[in-house]
Amino acid sequence: MTTKTLPDLVPDAELTLPRQAERKLPNGLTVIAIRRESVPLVEVRLRIPFGRAPLAAATLLSQSLFTGTATMTMLDIAAELQAVGGGLAAGTDPDRLQISGNALVDGLPRTLEILAGVLTGAAYPGEEVVTERERLVDNIQVALSQPAHLARVALLKRMYLTHPYAVQTPAPEDVRAVEPEALRELHADRVRPGGAVLVLVGDIDPEQAIDVAEKTLGGWTGEARDGDIPPTPALQPGPLLLVDRPGSVQSSLRIALPALTRTDPDYAALTLANLVFGGYFSSRWVENIREDKGYTYGSHSVVEHFVAGSALLAAADVATEVTGPSLLETSYELGRIASLPPGEEELEQARRYALGTLRLGMSTQAGLAGVASVYAGFGLRLEHLREHSAALAAATREQVAEVAARHLAPSRAVIVVLGDAEKIEGQLAALTVVERSAQ
Amino acid sequence: MASRIQIPATKYPVERFTLANGLRVVLSPDRSAPVVGVAVVYDVGIRSEPEGRTGFAHLFEHLMFQGSENLEKLAHFRHVQGAGGSFNGSTHLDYTDYFEVLPAGALERALFLEADRMRGPRLTEENLRNQVDVVKEEIRVNVLNRPYGGFPWLKLPPVMFRTFPNAHDGYGSFEDLESATVADAQGFFDRYYACGNAVLSVAGDFDVAEATAMIERHFGDVPARPAPVLPDFAEPDLDGERRESYVDRIAPLPAVAAGYRVPDPIGAFDAYLPFSVLAEVLTDGDASRLVERLVQRDRSVTNVGGYLGFMGDEYQVRNPTALLLQAHMPPGGDAGKVLSTIDEELDRLAADGLQPGELERTQARMGARLLQGTDEVLGRALPMAVLELQRGRPELLNELPKLISEVTAEQIVAAAATLRPERRATVEVKPGAGA
Numbered sequence: 001m002t003t004k005t006l007p008d009l010v011p012d013a014e015l016t017l018p019r020q021a022e023r024k025l026p027n028g029l030t031v032i033a034i035r036r037e038s039v040p041l042v043e044v045r046l047r048i049p050f051g052r053a054p055l056a057a058a059t060l061l062s063q064s065l066f067t068g069t070a071t072m073t074m075l076d077i078a079a080e081l082q083a084v085g086g087g088l089a090a091g092t093d094p095d096r097l098q099i100s101g102n103a104l105v106d107g108l109p110r111t112l113e114i115l116a117g118v119l120t121g122a123a124y125p126g127e128e129v130v131t132e133r134e135r136l137v138d139n140i141q142v143a144l145s146q147p148a149h150l151a152r153v154a155l156l157k158r159m160y161l162t163h164p165y166a167v168q169t170p171a172p173e174d175v176r177a178v179e180p181e182a183l184r185e186l187h188a189d190r191v192r193p194g195g196a197v198l199v200l201v202g203d204i205d206p207e208q209a210i211d212v213a214e215k216t217l218g219g220w221t222g223e224a225r226d227g228d229i230p231p232t233p234a235l236q237p238g239p240l241l242l243v244d245r246p247g248s249v250q251s252s253l254r255i256a257l258p259a260l261t262r263t264d265p266d267y268a269a270l271t272l273a274n275l276v277f278g279g280y281f282s283s284r285w286v287e288n289i290r291e292d293k294g295y296t297y298g299s300h301s302v303v304e305h306f307v308a309g310s311a312l313l314a315a316a317d318v319a320t321e322v323t324g325p326s327l328l329e330t331s332y333e334l335g336r337i338a339s340l341p342p343g344e345e346e347l348e349q350a351r352r353y354a355l356g357t358l359r360l361g362m363s364t365q366a367g368l369a370g371v372a373s374v375y376a377g378f379g380l381r382l383e384h385l386r387e388h389s390a391a392l393a394a395a396t397r398e399q400v401a402e403v404a405a406r407h408l409a410p411s412r413a414v415i416v417v418l419g420d421a422e423k424i425e426g427q428l429a430a431l432t433v434v435e436r437s438a439q
Numbered sequence: 440m441a442s443r444i445q446i447p448a449t450k451y452p453v454e455r456f457t458l459a460n461g462l463r464v465v466l467s468p469d470r471s472a473p474v475v476g477v478a479v480v481y482d483v484g485i486r487s488e489p490e491g492r493t494g495f496a497h498l499f500e501h502l503m504f505q506g507s508e509n510l511e512k513l514a515h516f517r518h519v520q521g522a523g524g525s526f527n528g529s530t531h532l533d534y535t536d537y538f539e540v541l542p543a544g545a546l547e548r549a550l551f552l553e554a555d556r557m558r559g560p561r562l563t564e565e566n567l568r569n570q571v572d573v574v575k576e577e578i579r580v581n582v583l584n585r586p587y588g589g590f591p592w593l594k595l596p597p598v599m600f601r602t603f604p605n606a607h608d609g610y611g612s613f614e615d616l617e618s619a620t621v622a623d624a625q626g627f628f629d630r631y632y633a634c635g636n637a638v639l640s641v642a643g644d645f646d647v648a649e650a651t652a653m654i655e656r657h658f659g660d661v662p663a664r665p666a667p668v669l670p671d672f673a674e675p676d677l678d679g680e681r682r683e684s685y686v687d688r689i690a691p692l693p694a695v696a697a698g699y700r701v702p703d704p705i706g707a708f709d710a711y712l713p714f715s716v717l718a719e720v721l722t723d724g725d726a727s728r729l730v731e732r733l734v735q736r737d738r739s740v741t742n743v744g745g746y747l748g749f750m751g752d753e754y755q756v757r758n759p760t761a762l763l764l765q766a767h768m769p770p771g772g773d774a775g776k777v778l779s780t781i782d783e784e785l786d787r788l789a790a791d792g793l794q795p796g797e798l799e800r801t802q803a804r805m806g807a808r809l810l811q812g813t814d815e816v817l818g819r820a821l822p823m824a825v826l827e828l829q830r831g832r833p834e835l836l837n838e839l840p841k842l843i844s845e846v847t848a849e850q851i852v853a854a855a856a857t858l859r860p861e862r863r864a865t866v867e868v869k870p871g872a873g874a
Contacts, residue, residue, distance in 0.1 A: 004509045007551050009522055010544030013473060038471050039810040040447040066725070074735065078725035082800040084444055085807030087724060104807050106444060131738055138692060138741045138769050145586040145691045145872055247688070250576070250584045282520045287513060294572025297580050317580045319572075349521035356523015356542045363472035364814045 009352075012359065015389055017382050018368065021206035023214070027221045028194035031213045032372055033206035034382070036365050041085075042108045042202030042209070043369035046099040046115070047377050049195045050092060051227035051307065052164060053186065056174035060129070061183045061191075062090040062097055063136050067128035069121040074128055077114060086111045094165050094229070095307040096377060097191065102366070105203045112216040119191060119220045124183040137172045147245060147317070151252040151418040154243045154437060155313070158414055159256045161236075164229050165306060193217070194224030197376040201369040232309030234258070235414050239435035240327075240428055244421035251323040251419030252315070253330065258407050259303045259310040262378060266403045268391035270312075273404035274301055275350035277337045278314055282349060285314075285333050293329070295322045305378065312407065320420055324427025327417070331410045331431070338409035341401035354392045358385060444799075446806035448840040449813050453823065453833050454647055460663035461635030462557075464654055465823050465833045467642040469816075475643035476816030477549040478538040478824040479557065483631035484531045485609035486672050491618075494574070494611015497530040498619060499627050501570040503537060504528070506561035515552055522548050530609070531750055533757045534825055540817050543644040547653045550641075554657040557634055562624045571616050578610050586689045590868055591696030591765050592749045598683045599698050599761060599864035604672050633664035640824035640833070643816035674759055676700050681864040684774075688871035692741075695774035696765040697781070697865040699858045701747060703758035705830055712842060713850035714762050715753055718745035719801045720793070720851060721764070721784075726800070728784050733766065739777050740766040754839070755825040762858065774867045782860055789856040793848045806840045 020034040050058060066088065067074045081087055084107025090099045103111040143149040153169065160166035198217070200209050235258055260267045271279075278285035278301035289295045299316035318326040342350070361367045362385070372382055417428060421436065428434050454466040488495040506512040519526040524541030537556075539549045582588035593608050600606040639658065641650055677700065702710035721729045722745035733740045743766040747753035766777055812818040813836065823833035 004551065004555065006509075006518060007547040009542075009548060012523075012542050012544055036471075038469075039449065039814045041807060041810050041814070075726050075731060079796070079800055082724060082726055082804045083796065085446070085803040087804065087807075102807060102811060104444060104447065104803065104810075107803075128735070131735060134738065134769060135734070135741045138767070141691045141770075142586060142767070145689050147584055248584060250579045280520055281526075282513070282516045290573055291513060291569065294569045295576070297573055297577040317576070317584070319576055319579070349517060352523045353520045356545075357525065359472075359523065359542055360474055360525065360540055363474045363816070366811060366814065 012355070015359070015386055017385065019206060020382065021210055023210045025193070025214050025218060027218060028196070028224065029217060029220065030197045030376070031210045032197065032199045032376060033204060033209040034199070034201040034368055034372060035204060035206050036201055036368055037203040038365060040105045040203045041102050041365060042105045042200055042204055043102045043365045044088065044100065044111060045199040045369050045373035047197050047373055048097040048191060049095070049224060049227050050097040050190060051095050051229040053190055053227065055167065056170035057178050057182050057186050058092050058097070059170050060133055060136055060175055060178050061186055062092045064124055064129050064132045064183060065090045065118060065122055067132060068123045068125045069117050070123055072117060077118065081111060081114055084110045088115060094168055108200070108204065108209065109212050109216065112213055116216045116220055119217070122187055124180045124187070126180050129180040129183060133175060133178065137175050140169060140172050140175065143169065147248065147250070147252045147418055150243065150245065151254045151416060154241060154418060155254045155256060155414070155416045158241050158416055159235060159311065161233060163232055165232060165308065189225060190227070192222045192224040193220050197373070199369055199373040199376060201365050201372065229308040232306070235311070235412065237412055237414055239433040240415040240417060241437055242421055242425060242428060242434050243416060243418040243437040245418050246420055246422070248418070248420045249320060250317045251320055251417055251424055252317050253326060254416045255314040255330070256414040257312040257314070257412050259312040261310050262305060262380065266399065268388060269395040269399040269403040270407060271303065271354055271392065272347060272350050272395055273337060273400045273408060274303060274312060275354060276342045276346055277301060277333060277408055280353055284336070285330065288333060289316065289318070289326055289329050295319060295326045307378065320423050323417065323419060323424040324430060327428060327431055334408050334410040334413065337404045339405065341397045344397065347397055347400060351392055355389055358389060444803050446803055446840050446844045447810065449810065449837050451642070451813065451819055451837055455827065455833065458655070458658055460659070460661055461665060462658050462661065463638045463827055465638060465640035465827045466647055466650060467640070467819050467823060468645055468647055469642065470644050473543045473644050474540060474816055475543050475546045475549070475641060475645055476538065476540045476820035477546070477553065478536055478640045478817065478820040479553045480534050480536045480638050480824045480828050481632055482534055482636045482666060482669070482828055484533045484535055486532050486604040487631065487670065490603050491615060492623060493607050493615045494609065495615070495619060495623065495627065496535060497610065498570060498574050498616060499624060500528045500530045500535050501574060502562060502566060502624055503556050503560050505566040505570065507556040508558050509555050510552070512561065512566060515556070518548060518552055524549070531752055531755065532609070534755065534828060536821060536824070538817055538821055546641070546645055546650065550653050550657045553639065554661060557632065557637065557658065557661050560628065562621050562628065564621055567619065567621055567624060571619065574616060575613060582610060586687060586691065586872070587694060587868060590694060591763060591866060594685065594866045595696050595698050595763070595864060596749060598681050598866050599677070600674055602672070602674055605674060605759065630667055633666055634658070634661045635664055636666035638824045638828045640820045640827065642819035642823065672757070672759065677862050677864060680860050682867070684867035684869055686869045686871045690868055690870045691872045692770060692870050693768045693772045693774060694766065694868040695768070695777055695865060696763060697778060697863050698761035698763050699862055700759060701762050704754070704756055704760060706758065713846050713854040715747050716801060716805065716843060716846045717851050717854045718747055718762055719805055720797065721745045723801060723804055728788065729764070729781065732784055733777065733780060737780060738769070739772065739780065740768050742767055754835070755822060755829065757829060774865070778860070778865060785855050785858050789852055792852050798848050798851060802844045802846070805843050809840050
């Protein structure tokens, strides 16, 4: 058998950012337009600050936003968007209302006209809202039967205590109590251009696209209300929280650890430490509990950013009978990354992955629109990609070790396990103090 | 209604050649972003796995990542990700794919990795047992521990079909998975993972002459092995309605899926394509027929979807396949009533035809979705590889927007008229969790 050698990598060319333009309109809306002409489409992302909006009403508002205006029915809106190859959908997170979609590029003016009609004149017709309300309740019921959702609900409560981020899905009974009038009031109060950012990416001339946006969305006005959310509380490690799900054939292991914001000088080092621990497939955690021991189909850790704070979240769904051993290996890997610097080659591999995925993320219109829109939500612009790349390229083993010691140590962890308590409590209690969830 | 919008097509270049050992190659260069997508597809899938070995094609996909001639276990992952890229593979009814997307400078590395495992994966007892465990956890997380797991892609085929290849569970039983042997794996590799049974495709930022030389360098010495004879999986159409139901112990609400056989996606593509448009006329967005009727007007379902192919891979599937409609219902929902309303709407479409603008707007949205799909390098490399494998026509990817825009109202109406209850297989989910 001949031995073949791995070909070398051709070094990446310098990161080039696409042509873009930005303008803040007189109504307070910021418009960012980016040219990537790969396909004759345009991607649309609008983020409207929505912090501290009442949860049930905000969630239902996002589902009912396109159900009609004074001049268009729900069917008209959907059909006319479709006619230009377009589609728009809304959703919420604790910080904002987001509208996303795309259209054939020639359909951009019509898509923005329809969007403007909805932003300035969404009517929340009674019949349609009732339909959307029932659908939302049903969808929440289904979510409540999913282990991943239940584990996240328990983890958020445990992490954020009384902070507004603690509950991110409304209770069915709270949704049922929302009347159309409440949506109209919430819309009048909060669906405002001040502080909102519209991102357009595609086969467009950036300045001209902004002109179109200014012309169509200029009539959307009104003062935005302050929706600032207080900073998130520091995580309080304590007993492992065990949530019973009788009959579960797997245990959902969820861990929260402290993290840093995107602009923190140590953030690049934390990104790399996270990758080495569990942030990608070639991480220690995956190689250990999947590829060596076969305890799980997948484990993954990621830094999640909200406006009021960031957290590192780790997740694995493991076979019930190896719940204890999975926790043991996880704690071992956290302890290892927190107390020893990563290997030279191991760090280079993570670094190349981090740098490479930034480029891959920019290589489509939808990817660029996502990055630009998420960044804008934190007051950043695409240029930040250059700064972050430079920081990733420069981070040393010592910096990575130092930030890992501060953030990834198992003593910092908030741990939630959802599974069949009868079968797993003993396994977990052999390793740590376990507290059963009250629910 | 605005004047009819022009549906643009893509013009990605397509270069095809075949190496001396029989490996077919498709290249589609595009210098607009410094990334490449690499796909290798093998002409074997769930339908080809032997009886008593359910889930084997998928298990084997896992084994292809466990080391190869010149690569230790874990090396594949590390080399792709350490080059800044991502990878995956997936098992379908008619093919199995392996793919990477990487910064352009890593193209040769990806070719090396794919060629090495085409020469021979490391099929060891230890790796096999490890991946059987991993696959069992995959089935638990995606099917057993999750409400509506495997609905409808694993639940409908056994109602619709009678032969093992078409009807069996492609994820496999734990019993079959656990009894799989290294000899089974070696036999499967020898039979199906021949270079003559595969297509390599590369899309994105590369020079054709350089890439061709790299491909010769890495794949040229893979020993020639011919493709096995492609089986015919055809089955007769249903001769009467088939309805089954099962209790999902963790699902809180009822659901139903219906499937109707459609013309041969390859042998009768002209007849097949209208069904693809019909599925969108019925279910794409709030202005579509079934969403408007079932969700908005009757409120008898909370959502409804329609698509071709059990895995949603409508242009990458062979005969026999189906048009699927699936709906989730509110508490106490009545599947029979939902199905009879669907019949009513299909009758109405067949009798009264389409509304003005209805077909054009559906085609426009389909065109936009195709464009969005091809904007990714893998959105070109993967479908082009399968289109070459199954049809010898990777350029069909560029032609689809135009072909879709040429489907006529008469064809949609004729297609709708074939979706009769007596040709339908349905499976109903009865909620086992307190709703």
